[in-house]
Amino acid sequence: MLSSKLSCVYPEIWLFCLSCLALMTDLYLKRWAKWTTYFVSQAALVGVMFFAFGLIGKKPSVLFYNAFIMDDIAALLKFMIAGIGFFVCMYSRKFVFESPHYRGEYFVLCLFSILGMLVLVSARSFLSLYLGIELFALPLYALITMLKDDSIGPEAAMKYFIMGALASGLMLYGISLVYGITGSFAMPEIATILFQNPALHANPALLFGVVFIVAGFAFKFGAVPFHMWLPDVYEGSSIAVTLFLGTLPKLAAFGFAIRLFSDTFLALAGYWQGLLMVMAVLSLLIGNVAAIAQTNLKRMLGYSTIAHMGFLFLGLLAAPQQGYVAALNYIIVYTLMALGVFGILTALSRSEYEIQNIHDLKGLGVRYPWIAFLLMMLLFSLAGIPPFAGFYAKLFVLDVLMKAGHMGLAIPAVLLTVVGVFYYLRVVRVMFFEVSDAQPVHAYRIISKPGVALLSLNSLAILMLGIFPTPLFNVCSGVFAWR
Amino acid sequence: MTLPLLSLLIWLPIIGGSSLLLFKKESLAGWVRGFALLIALPCLGLSAYMLHAFDPTRWQMQFQETHTWIPNLNIYYALGIDGFSAPLIALSCFMTLLVILASYRSVKVRVAEYLAAFLIMQGLMCGVFSALDAVLFYSFWEAMLIPMFLIIGIWGGANRLYATMKFFLYTFLGSVLLLVVIIYLQILARQTPGIDPSATFNILTYHQLSLSLIAQKWVFLGLLIAFAVKVPMWPVHTWLPDAHVEAPTGGSVILAAILLKMGGYGFIRFILPIVPNASQAFASGMVSLSLIAIVYIAMIAIVQKDMKKLIAYSSISHMGVVTLGFFTVFSIVQRSGSESGAVMSLQGAMVQMISHGLVSAALFFSIGILYDRLHTRLVNDYGGVAHVMPVFATFFMLFVLANIGMPGTAGFVGEFLIIVSAFKANIWYAAGAATILILGASYTLWMYKQVIFGAVFQPRISALKDIQGTEIVLLLLLAIPILTLGFWPAPLLEMFKASSEHLVGQILQSKI
Numbered sequence: 001m002l003s004s005k006l007s008c009v010y011p012e013i014w015l016f017c018l019s020c021l022a023l024m025t026d027l028y029l030k031r032w033a034k035w036t037t038y039f040v041s042q043a044a045l046v047g048v049m050f051f052a053f054g055l056i057g058k059k060p061s062v063l064f065y066n067a068f069i070m071d072d073i074a075a076l077l078k079f080m081i082a083g084i085g086f087f088v089c090m091y092s093r094k095f096v097f098e099s100p101h102y103r104g105e106y107f108v109l110c111l112f113s114i115l116g117m118l119v120l121v122s123a124r125s126f127l128s129l130y131l132g133i134e135l136f137a138l139p140l141y142a143l144i145t146m147l148k149d150d151s152i153g154p155e156a157a158m159k160y161f162i163m164g165a166l167a168s169g170l171m172l173y174g175i176s177l178v179y180g181i182t183g184s185f186a187m188p189e190i191a192t193i194l195f196q197n198p199a200l201h202a203n204p205a206l207l208f209g210v211v212f213i214v215a216g217f218a219f220k221f222g223a224v225p226f227h228m229w230l231p232d233v234y235e236g237s238s239i240a241v242t243l244f245l246g247t248l249p250k251l252a253a254f255g256f257a258i259r260l261f262s263d264t265f266l267a268l269a270g271y272w273q274g275l276l277m278v279m280a281v282l283s284l285l286i287g288n289v290a291a292i293a294q295t296n297l298k299r300m301l302g303y304s305t306i307a308h309m310g311f312l313f314l315g316l317l318a319a320p321q322q323g324y325v326a327a328l329n330y331i332i333v334y335t336l337m338a339l340g341v342f343g344i345l346t347a348l349s350r351s352e353y354e355i356q357n358i359h360d361l362k363g364l365g366v367r368y369p370w371i372a373f374l375l376m377m378l379l380f381s382l383a384g385i386p387p388f389a390g391f392y393a394k395l396f397v398l399d400v401l402m403k404a405g406h407m408g409l410a411i412p413a414v415l416l417t418v419v420g421v422f423y424y425l426r427v428v429r430v431m432f433f434e435v436s437d438a439q440p441v442h443a444y445r446i447i448s449k450p451g452v453a454l455l456s457l458n459s460l461a462i463l464m465l466g467i468f469p470t471p472l473f474n475v476c477s478g479v480f481a482w483r
Numbered sequence: 484m485t486l487p488l489l490s491l492l493i494w495l496p497i498i499g500g501s502s503l504l505l506f507k508k509e510s511l512a513g514w515v516r517g518f519a520l521l522i523a524l525p526c527l528g529l530s531a532y533m534l535h536a537f538d539p540t541r542w543q544m545q546f547q548e549t550h551t552w553i554p555n556l557n558i559y560y561a562l563g564i565d566g567f568s569a570p571l572i573a574l575s576c577f578m579t580l581l582v583i584l585a586s587y588r589s590v591k592v593r594v595a596e597y598l599a600a601f602l603i604m605q606g607l608m609c610g611v612f613s614a615l616d617a618v619l620f621y622s623f624w625e626a627m628l629i630p631m632f633l634i635i636g637i638w639g640g641a642n643r644l645y646a647t648m649k650f651f652l653y654t655f656l657g658s659v660l661l662l663v664v665i666i667y668l669q670i671l672a673r674q675t676p677g678i679d680p681s682a683t684f685n686i687l688t689y690h691q692l693s694l695s696l697i698a699q700k701w702v703f704l705g706l707l708i709a710f711a712v713k714v715p716m717w718p719v720h721t722w723l724p725d726a727h728v729e730a731p732t733g734g735s736v737i738l739a740a741i742l743l744k745m746g747g748y749g750f751i752r753f754i755l756p757i758v759p760n761a762s763q764a765f766a767s768g769m770v771s772l773s774l775i776a777i778v779y780i781a782m783i784a785i786v787q788k789d790m791k792k793l794i795a796y797s798s799i800s801h802m803g804v805v806t807l808g809f810f811t812v813f814s815i816v817q818r819s820g821s822e823s824g825a826v827m828s829l830q831g832a833m834v835q836m837i838s839h840g841l842v843s844a845a846l847f848f849s850i851g852i853l854y855d856r857l858h859t860r861l862v863n864d865y866g867g868v869a870h871v872m873p874v875f876a877t878f879f880m881l882f883v884l885a886n887i888g889m890p891g892t893a894g895f896v897g898e899f900l901i902i903v904s905a906f907k908a909n910i911w912y913a914a915g916a917a918t919i920l921i922l923g924a925s926y927t928l929w930m931y932k933q934v935i936f937g938a939v940f941q942p943r944i945s946a947l948k949d950i951q952g953t954e955i956v957l958l959l960l961l962a963i964p965i966l967t968l969g970f971w972p973a974p975l976l977e978m979f980k981a982s983s984e985h986l987v988g989q990i991l992q993s994k995i
Contacts, residue, residue, distance in 0.1 A: 369507070380629060385655075386622035392553075395618065395662070399556060402666050410666070414659040421655055425632070425648060433636040433644055470553050477555065 008061050008070035010051040011078050012118050018044030019111040026104030033104055034097055041089055041107040048082035048118070056479075062124060066186045069124040072479035073328075077121040077255045080332060084247050084339055085114050090454060091343040092240035094445070099147045099238070099351040106146055109139035110244055117248060121255025126175045126185040129259060133171075133220065136252055137164050140245065147238035147351075156229075156236025163229045167219035174212025181206045187264040194267035201268060210265060214275050217260060221253045222302075223309045224282040231294075234302035235356075239349045242298055243342040246305060247335050254331045257316055258324060266320065276317040281412060283310030288419040297358045300423055301341065304382065307420055308334050314413060315397040318404040321480060326396040328476040333381075333393040333465060340378045340458040344371060347451055348444040355444075358430055364444070365432035371447065372431045374459035381462045383424040384417050389465035389472075396473065488533055488546050489562040492572060492609045496526055496579070500602025503595050512594040516587060519598040523580040526605065530576040537569050539978045542985035544615060544687070545569075552619070557669075557683045561615040566982030567751055567833060568612040570975065571744055574840050575612070578740045579605040581960060582733035585848060587953045589732055589855050590638065597638060600630040601733060608741050612748060617665040617684050621658070624745070628654055631734065631742070638731040646722075646729035653722040657712030664705040668692060668757070690756045693994045699761035706754050707765075713746030716806060717776040720799045727795035728860070732851030735791065739798050739843035744836045747805050751829070755809065756989045762813070763990075769810040774915040776803030781922035785929070790850045790860045793930055794843060797886060800919060801839045807916055808832030808901040812990060814908035821907070822987050828904035829983040830976050835897025837975065838885070838968060842894050845882040845961040849875070852954055853934070856947055862930055867939035872949040876935045878958040883931045885965050887924045893968035896976075 022040040026033050052075050060071035089107065096106050116136025123129035141164070144157035179185060181203055182193045193200070200206055215226060222230035234242050265272055287307030294300035312334070315327030345355045348364075348371070355361065365372040381388030394417070402410050447455070465472055499522035506515050537545060544563030552560040564572065582601050590597050607630070610623035628651055635647035665684070671692055672683040682688045694702065712719045723743075727735050755762055762769075777800050784796035809832050812825040852875065853868070854860055869876040885892035888899070898919065905913040939945045950958065968975060 385629065386625045391622070391625070395666075396556070398662070399666055399669075402663070403670055407663075407667070410663055411660075414663055415656075418652065418656045418659055422648070422652060425651060428632075429636060429644060429648065432633065433647070470555070473553070473555055 005061055005063055007051075008055060008063060009068070011048040011055075011082070012115060014047045014051060015044050015111060015115050015118065018047065019108060019115060022104075022111060023108045026108065034102070037104045037107050038089065038093060041111055042086060044111055045082045045086040045089070045114070048114075049079055049086070052076075052078035052082060064128075066188070067125040067128040068119075068122050070122060072481075073258055074122045074255065076475070076479045077251055078118050080335070081114060081117050081121070081248055081251050084251065084335055085110065087339055087343065087454070087458070088244050088247060091339075091346050091451075092243055094448075094451070095240050095346050095349055095351065096147065101147050101149055101351075103146060106143070106240070109143050109146075113137075113139040113143070113244075114248065117252035117255075120252050121259075123256075123259050124187055124263075126179070126187070129256070130168075130172065130175065132252075133216075133256070134168065136249070137168075137220075140249075143241050143244065144233060144237040147240060152236040153238070156233045160229050160233050163219065167216045167226065170212045170219075171216025174209040174216065177205050177209030177212065181209065187259060190264050191266060194265070198267075201271075207268075207271060210268060210271060211275065213260065214272055217253070217256055218279055220249065220256065221309050221312075222306055223279045223313065224286045224306060225279075227283070227286070227306045230306060231290075231299045231302035234298045234305075235296055239298070239342070239346045239354050243339075243346050246301065246338045246342050250305075250309075250331055250335055250338070254312070254328065257327075261316060262320065262324060269320070273317045276313045277406075277409065280310045280313035280317065281409065283307060283313065284413060284416045285310075288416045288423075291423045292419065294423070295357055295359070297345070297355060297360070297427070300358065301338075304420065304423070305338070307416070308382075311394065311397060311413065314401050314406075314409060318397070318400040318406065322400045322477075323404070325473070325477045325480050326393075326400045328479070329473050330393040330397050332472065332476070333389045333462075336458065336465075337378050337381050337390060337462055340455065340462065341375065341382070343458060344375050344378070344455055347371075347447045347455060350443075350445045353443070358427055361427060361431050363431075363435050366435055368444065368447075370452065371455065374455055376428050376431065377459050377463060379424040379427055381466065383421045385421070387463070387466045389462045389469065392466055392469040396469075487548055488529060488536075489564065489609070489613045490548055492526060492529055492533070492576070493562075493606045493613070495529075495606070496522055496602040496609075497606035500599040500606070503599040503602065507593075507595050509592075509594070515595045515598060516583065519583045519602060520580070522602055523576070523583050523605070527576045527580050530573040533564075534569060534573050534978075537564070537566075537978075539566055540981055542566065542981040547615070552616070556618075557681055558618045559616045559682075559684070560619060561685060562613045562619075563615045564613050566978050566980070567748065570833075570837055570978055571612045571741075571748060572609050574744075574837060575605055575608040575741050578737060578840070578844055581844070581848070581957055582736055584953050584957050584960075585732060585736075585851065589851055593637065597634070597731075597733070600634050601737065604630045604634075604737060608745075611745055615686055617669070617686050617689070620686065621662055621665060624661075625655070625658060627742075631738070634734040635726060635730045638734070639729040641729075642725070643729040646725040649722045650726040653719070654712055657709045657719070660705040661709035664702050668702070686752060689753075690989060692757070694758065694760075696760055696764070696995055699758040699994070700764065703754060703758045703761035703765060706749070706758070710746045710749035710754065713749065714743060714802050714806060715746065715799060716772050716803070717780060717799070720776070720780070723799060724792050724795040727798075727847075728789060728791045732847060732854070735847040735851075736844045739794070739847060740840035743798060743802055744840055747802065747809075747832070747836050750806065750809050751833075751986060755812075755986060758994070759990045760993055760995055762810070766810045766813040770807060770814075770912060773803045773807035773810065774912070776800060777807065777916060777919050778922065781919060781926065784926045785922065787926070788861055788863060790853075790862055790930060790934070791847070792860075793862075793926060794846045794850065797923065797926065798839070798843050800923070801835065801843070801886075804898055804901055804916060804919060805832045805835050805839070807905065807912065808835065808897075811901075811905050811908040811912055812987065814912075815904055816987075816991060818909070819907045822984075822991070824904050824907045825987045825990075826980070826983045827900055829986060830979045831897050831900025831904060833897075833979045833983070834893075834968075834972060834975055835901060838893035838897050838965070841961060841965050841968070842882060842885045842892075845958070845965065846886060848957060848961065849879045849882060852950060857943060862933045864941075865934040865944065866937045866941070867935075867944060868947065869935045870939050871945060871947045874955065875950045875958075878950075878962060879931065879935060881962055881965065883927050885969070886927050888920055891966070891969045893965045893972075895969060896972040
């Protein structure tokens, strides 16, 4: 039995071993260090994908004294995290290698952060949850300062670190309160206790605990009012790091949400749904409106992320079962879109000149018509316009939201989408319509043929998932089927 | 297996248009144009075959195709056409062909992308007119904004950035509420017993839903915003003059001929059959808005100095006649109790949509021909064109008369039917609607007089060359249907008859 149970943690074990190996090769192999570190990292992620894929569809199993669970949702999220991590490393490889501030730790830190995410999505107790969160956040603090030597990077990292520490503190305090009331760290136990004792539901200490934990969670997602760090960090870090930050943590945070809301506090749904509702509307409002005013492309995408998280929350709060499916579908589609957008920006950037501002893309439609076309598709998808996947993801969320009777949330959500369209279109406008007669100011990197092929694959996947949204949706509802 | 006619009409131009994007070299422009014609011609042939095979005596959906698309939400790839949509599909295919012909002379940069955008648009427009599933409809409806946004933004005039953003945001704002309404109706359909549970997103299912008056009113308002922006009705019309003026000729033609018709199509496919009681409750308000559009917008048109803007305002005014035709139906039945009057009003509105599509397109093409030569659209920059371009002046005269609603042209039939039936409703409605004949004549003839007649006062006008080759073919292709429909509108009326009668039946049935 032990061996079959242990196979559930193969992804983590494999990733941990190869991360250490990558660290070593980077230290001791001088000449081929760059390439070996890169290939070891990619091998690590491919291995995780392989193991995680093998675990999809198995019966859920619990390990380590109820601290770790391997179920379909965890397996799918691990597979997606590793797969997207694989693309992130590929997209950023050239940029990272050419950077004068290159350090092999870039890949190693990415791997360790991903390891933290894997632990997080499998958490079955608050201890392993916290372990996962910290392991996933700590490497990020260092990553943000990497590959640059200006003062914005450390400032962003400092900000993220202090705010992150505060959020962790809040969350720990909340966990301790919940522990004080229920006497347990284990999620299923807490859930049972809450279901059996309705009298506890009005206990202020418990509710405070829930609020603190939700606040910590909202911080990780970057939802309003815990969003302040997000645009600064997106802007302050190097584009390769933004690529990482903008994609993977969203998937991990979704796993966090499922563990928290569905596995632990389902009995208190009435309370946290209200919290999510407020945060969702505020995120949609502030994310979309603030994005209009940005001239910095990375900041704008940061605010757009906040808005998308608002939409995700709408899915989470809608209904226990179908709501999660729609939310999972939304987050996967969003991550693929963000991967494409940041991937294109990374591919076009050079270490001497990073794409920072919207007007840096001026005339891209003339110089790289195909890349600009791909970016345009992704932006239209982010804006939620059919026939791209972003629209159908929104449709599924709106459908469950309205089925749950939240008409009053659906209308502001769609109206704020219109605000969102404005700033995405502005980028399209700069790329295609504002063609300057003068020579282009900034020389983009020439993207290699395989690079173009990868980016095309990524963007066309968004189109295909739009025209045929069913397969992904079936996968998403499949992983929730046993619940 | 029967030929999937509607799918072919949708996907042939979309796939063909996308493949044009592979030939972006400017030196290949000639081939690209030929290839685009090679796609557009069979489409027109297919749509002609569709009109021929269509049975106008039945109101039921014909050429239906149904495939599973998103089974989890009961969303289907469901297509079908009735008497309302068949002529609009044919009009879309016809107009795209003309736009491709016109591009031979007027488009010189990025030819492949230009033609690809229009071909993709054609497929999407056919999709809008043939979709029976609400989500499919919405997908086509929204996706169409993307090529139009690019057409105005890339090939447009000086102020194109402003115009194209305004166009996109205005129409997008209108249609997001359409999405909410679609989902709401779907949820309602799930809860209603006796409704086929696998067709909850089907538009025809929505037609059978019973709704309380208050729900109907909300649904009405949600749908109205979407379709009123598209028509456009006063006071949400302000995007249209900007978009028309800045768009390239082809863009203006498609906007005027097809896109505006989608708003009207939305009224007859969604608003009237789904929420008849609310439509009745709001009918007098809608009639007032239509009359304001007819009279007030026509007065605005009188003071325009820019020809394209003038025609744009004239379009809004003429579309006001269409919405008037839709909403007088209620008072006609109330006053006279005759359903045939209501049917006539609807038929008139539909004929007006088709004829306005032809006439406004013809006017925009004519203005485009002048613009290609002198690069100005201002009325005052012209004068005495008849002396140097007699053939053009003749064609232009015909189109101008059609715009006024001269008997014998297509413009007359629809307006006449609507005004006559409006008399049965309320004499003031008819009086208001009839002013379009006077006001329309005043601005259109004034423009014609200024541009075409008078002495040649500028050397650059005396240097103008008359139309030739493709331009003559183009204007001839427009003149023939305008005259034919003017003298012999019976086939078109016949086309709308069964569907209009069915729609009137639906409207009169209370859904509360």
